[in-house]
């Protein structure tokens with residue numbers, strides 16, 4: 459059974475750390491959909507997730523014209539940012555399904571802009587509370603995975 463949890467982040471760095479911990483819990487094949495206003499902290503959280511896979515924070519950037527970025531890491535890591543998505547684009551036009559492989563991790567910003575369905579295994583909403591405070595609501599992670607004590611603690615340091 460999956461549990462929804464709410465975490466309050468008090469700074470940019472705290473969101474990075476929360477992302478890193480999340481990166482230890484997610485699994486191959488997960489599709490993580492992020493929702494939240496401009497500047498909420500979606501890319502910041504993804505930077506944290508990426509560091510957990512050995513991808514340097516600075517390599518994860520906000521989309522300018524690139525909609526899909528692929529990173530070489532322990533397992534394929536795809537960052538999809540749909541902010542600039544043209545109204546006419548659909549899941550099929552973008553070939554998004556080709557990225558939703560069983561052997562990688564896919565994170566999608568502005569997932570609500572997609573026309574067509576996609577199976578998000580994890581859904582994350584980030585709410586702006588004030589300049590530095592954010593509420594991060596994570597749904598879809600299995601309770602047993604939150605409790606997983608096999609997590610490699612070395613990666614927390």
Ligand SMILES: Nc1ncnc2c1ncn2[C@@H]1O[C@H](COP(=O)(O)OP(=O)(O)OP(=O)(O)O)[C@@H](O)[C@H]1O
Pocket residue numbers: 467468469470471472473494495496497498499500501502503520541567589590591592
């Ligand atoms: N607690 C916090 N968590 C995340 N970011 C924070 C926090 N406090 C301040 N910030 C700042 O808020 C901004 C978040 O920007 P970010 O690019 O991550 O947002 P985004 O949701 O991806 O926006 P966009 O929709 O434009 O892609 C950064 O400048 C970051 O430093």
Ligand SMILES: [Mg+2]
Pocket residue numbers: 500501502520521539567
């Ligand atoms: Mg962003």
